[in-house]
Amino acid sequence: MLRKLHSIPGLIVGIFAIVLAISGAIMAIHPVLERSQAVVPAASELSVAQLADRIVSHYPGTEQIKRTPSGSVIAYYSNDGSAGAVLINPNTGKAIAPYEPSRFFRWVKDLHRSLMLGDAGRGAVGIAAALMTVVCLAGLLFLVRRQGGWRNLAKPLKGTLAQRLHTQIGRVTVVILLLSALSGTYMSATRFGLLPDASLKEPPFPTVNHDAPRAPVGDLKALRSVDLAQLEELVFPFPDDPQDVYSLRTSRGAGFVDPVTGALLSFTPRPVPSGIYGLIYQLHTGEGLWWLAVILGIGALGIPALSMTGTAIWWRRRRSAPKSVGHSRDDADTVILVGSEGNTTWGFAEALATALIDGGLRVHLAAMNSLAGSYPKARRMILMTATYGEGDAPASASGFLDRLERMPDDLKLPYTVLGFGDRQFPAFCGFAKDVDHALARKGWPRLIAAEWIDRKNSQVFNRWSRRLGESTGLKLSVNHTPERPATQPMTLLDRESYGEPDSPIFVLRFRPSASGIKNTRGAETRPFEAGDLIGILPPGSETPRFYSLASSSEDGVAEICVRKHQGGLCSTHLQQLQPGEEIDAFIQPNPDFRPTTGGSPVVLIGAGTGIGPLAGFIRKNGARKPMYLYWGGRNPNSDFLYRDVLTRCLEDKRLSELNTAFSRVEQGHYVQDRLLADASRLRQVINNGGQVLVCGGREMAQGVMTALDEILAPLKLDVSALRAEGRYLEDVY
Numbered sequence: 001m002l003r004k005l006h007s008i009p010g011l012i013v014g015i016f017a018i019v020l021a022i023s024g025a026i027m028a029i030h031p032v033l034e035r036s037q038a039v040v041p042a043a044s045e046l047s048v049a050q051l052a053d054r055i056v057s058h059y060p061g062t063e064q065i066k067r068t069p070s071g072s073v074i075a076y077y078s079n080d081g082s083a084g085a086v087l088i089n090p091n092t093g094k095a096i097a098p099y100e101p102s103r104f105f106r107w108v109k110d111l112h113r114s115l116m117l118g119d120a121g122r123g124a125v126g127i128a129a130a131l132m133t134v135v136c137l138a139g140l141l142f143l144v145r146r147q148g149g150w151r152n153l154a155k156p157l158k159g160t161l162a163q164r165l166h167t168q169i170g171r172v173t174v175v176i177l178l179l180s181a182l183s184g185t186y187m188s189a190t191r192f193g194l195l196p197d198a199s200l201k202e203p204p205f206p207t208v209n210h211d212a213p214r215a216p217v218g219d220l221k222a223l224r225s226v227d228l229a230q231l232e233e234l235v236f237p238f239p240d241d242p243q244d245v246y247s248l249r250t251s252r253g254a255g256f257v258d259p260v261t262g263a264l265l266s267f268t269p270r271p272v273p274s275g276i277y278g279l280i281y282q283l284h285t286g287e288g289l290w291w292l293a294v295i296l297g298i299g300a301l302g303i304p305a306l307s308m309t310g311t312a313i314w315w316r317r318r319r320s321a322p323k324s325v326g327h328s329r330d331d332a333d334t335v336i337l338v339g340s341e342g343n344t345t346w347g348f349a350e351a352l353a354t355a356l357i358d359g360g361l362r363v364h365l366a367a368m369n370s371l372a373g374s375y376p377k378a379r380r381m382i383l384m385t386a387t388y389g390e391g392d393a394p395a396s397a398s399g400f401l402d403r404l405e406r407m408p409d410d411l412k413l414p415y416t417v418l419g420f421g422d423r424q425f426p427a428f429c430g431f432a433k434d435v436d437h438a439l440a441r442k443g444w445p446r447l448i449a450a451e452w453i454d455r456k457n458s459q460v461f462n463r464w465s466r467r468l469g470e471s472t473g474l475k476l477s478v479n480h481t482p483e484r485p486a487t488q489p490m491t492l493l494d495r496e497s498y499g500e501p502d503s504p505i506f507v508l509r510f511r512p513s514a515s516g517i518k519n520t521r522g523a524e525t526r527p528f529e530a531g532d533l534i535g536i537l538p539p540g541s542e543t544p545r546f547y548s549l550a551s552s553s554e555d556g557v558a559e560i561c562v563r564k565h566q567g568g569l570c571s572t573h574l575q576q577l578q579p580g581e582e583i584d585a586f587i588q589p590n591p592d593f594r595p596t597t598g599g600s601p602v603v604l605i606g607a608g609t610g611i612g613p614l615a616g617f618i619r620k621n622g623a624r625k626p627m628y629l630y631w632g633g634r635n636p637n638s639d640f641l642y643r644d645v646l647t648r649c650l651e652d653k654r655l656s657e658l659n660t661a662f663s664r665v666e667q668g669h670y671v672q673d674r675l676l677a678d679a680s681r682l683r684q685v686i687n688n689g690g691q692v693l694v695c696g697g698r699e700m701a702q703g704v705m706t707a708l709d710e711i712l713a714p715l716k717l718d719v720s721a722l723r724a725e726g727r728y729l730e731d732v733y
């Protein structure tokens with residue numbers, strides 16, 4: 001709902017908003033320019049009478065004096081029948097320069113106010129401003145929900161490049177844009193009579209008829225009591241008309257001044273709506289507040305960027321919108337319900353549904369929010385859902401748990417949950433886990449155990465589909481890789497072997513083909529870093545296997561560290577690969593797994609082949625920031641990976657400390673034991689702003705987390721808190 005409230009009006013006002021924003025940004029320059037030319041005396045330094053006196057001494061034919069909100073004073077005068085206008089220095093009453101309002105700014109102002117279309121244009125601009133208010137508010141609330149609450153608003157962003165750009169620009173500019181949109185809406189509403197009249201009315205014209213000569217303007221009492229800072233306009237009486245008087249407008253109100261006695265003849269104070277209008281006008285235009293004009297201008301420039309990135313996000317969502325697959329609810333034997341916000345989970349669900357239908361099942365595929373009270377022929381239910389916020393439901397599953405609560409107790413289908421999430425979030429697959437628990441509490445039997453998929457890992461999805469197949473008597477192996485990457489050949493340059501015969505490990509170095517390594521979009525490679533991923537397609541498979549890179553593009557090679565798994569299609573292929581032979585591969589950036597820039601210390605923790613990217617980070621530590629490595633292997637004689645590299649880095653201080661733990665030696669122990677033994681040192685490093693990066697298998701990562709929670713407890717800290725600050729990063733497989 002919030003997203004629709006954001007995106008639909010957003011798309012409608014997109015073009016309008018760009019025109020209004022660019023013209024607004026140009027107009028914002030005006031107060032700044034004006035302020036730079038104006039000479040503004042300090043408040044209470046000069047009265048209107050003194051100013052008028054100075055001006056008249058230089059321009060005896062003065063007819064009108066105006067003060068703009070920026071503080072510029074302009075005198076209009078006539079001299080021997082010809083009229084002129086000058087910008088005045090109030091300190092001397094002399095001209096600074098002839099006054100010529102810019103035609104260009106006037107044109108831009110017309111465009112901004114009415115799109116050059118008169119009242120119809122003004123109406124359209126007013127509606128666009130109101131829609132912009134809705135877009136800003138809905139966008140802000142949507143962002144708060146996605147980020148998991150107001151206090152997480154400033155947290156690092158997730159999502160595609162367009163999503164991150166859109167959110168980042170929105171986050172910085174939303175307050176300014178809301179101010180512009182709300183004030184613009186108010187001004188339009190006032191103009192069209194939807195709000196009380198805000199104009200300042202002059203009092204009735206007084207009757208005077210003097211024969212006596214007029215007093216010098218500098219002596220007029222009523223003008224002596226008005227500070228220049230309050231002046232808006234002073235109109236002089238006609239020289240030969242004994243009934244004419246001075247007309248005065250100030251920030252306080254409007255009135256007339258007797259040119260002979262200097263008395264204030266009548267005065268209307270500024271009504272409240274007019275005062276409010278003036279303030280809102282100032283907030284909208286920045287007139288008189290040059291610094292606000294600068295902020296408003298910068299904010300307005302965010303709009304074209306927001307419109308473009310917003311349209312890109314919308315288009316991508318549309319393209320990946322779910323297609324209807326399968327049978328009706330009443331007819332299906334297998335129900336797949338999907339919880340998704342960015343639509344990628346639908347892609348996985350459709351691939352699964354298609355495979356199950358090909359296998360002869362009758363599948364009903366729908367959103368989790370459409371959970372119904374009965375599925376007459378169903379024999380199983382598969383729930384596939386993403387997680388947002390801090391463990392919250394995605395859009396298409398927001399009402400699922402409530403619906404489930406109200407469901408009749410007699411419906412109990414064998415079910416399984418497949419969660420899609422991202423381990424960088426404290427509540428990894430939090431919503432999928434809630435769904436799994438809720439169904440278990442209702443007494444539904446489990447079809448197969450739940451599985452949690454990190455960052456849309458197609459390999460884990462494929463493995464899970466095979467397990468699901470076994471439970472349904474089908475031979476399933478579903479491949480789905482969101483954004484099918486463009487692969488390219490890479491040649492194996494050399495290999496080093498480690499490990500024991502039952503579990504060999506090898507370090508492989510590939511050379512990108514002559515045209516360079518390509519990234520996931522198929523473009524020529526941008527530089528890659530250690531910690532990025534290489535996706536390798538083993539022959540005969542459509543599902544890429546991902547390995548963390550231990551090198552960066554500067555090294556000219558893509559280096560990985562692989563353990564051979566029993567029956568593993570890709571690792572077996574890589575084990576047999578000989579130098580000179582090629583693989584089909586692509587690079588996938590993994591910017592979430594990198595040491596931060598700056599001098600904060602880094603604790604690197606890994607086991608087995610997890611050393612790959614960690615060794616890469618150490619090799620690149622030219623700045624010599626403190627890096628502490630904790631690594632677990634099996635046996636130092638067979639699988640001490642990167643021993644030489646690490647020794648060299650210790651010598652030249654790229655690595656501060658190397659702590660190893662070997663499990664298959666006498667008194668063997670694991671890396672988490674090594675951490676516990678070093679508890680006080682680790683507390684110190686983390687207290688000094690240290691960051692922790694963990695790479696390796698899931699079990700090891702779980703053990704490390706438990707150990708660190710114990711270590712950090714005296715600091716009243718835990719891994720979740722570090723993770724929330726972006727100081728605990730994992731690359732786990």
Ligand SMILES: Cc1cc2nc3c(=O)[nH]c(=O)nc-3n(C[C@H](O)[C@H](O)[C@H](O)COP(=O)(O)O)c2cc1C
Pocket residue numbers: 146147158159339340341342343344345346386387388389390391392394420421422423425426427428429430455456
């Ligand atoms: C703003 C945002 C918040 C997220 N919050 C979480 C979270 O709390 N826990 C989690 O495991 N994954 C989280 N994720 C990751 C998504 O659940 C994951 O990318 C999922 O595959 C998206 O599926 P979808 O495209 O179908 O919505 C978040 C992603 C974004 C963009």
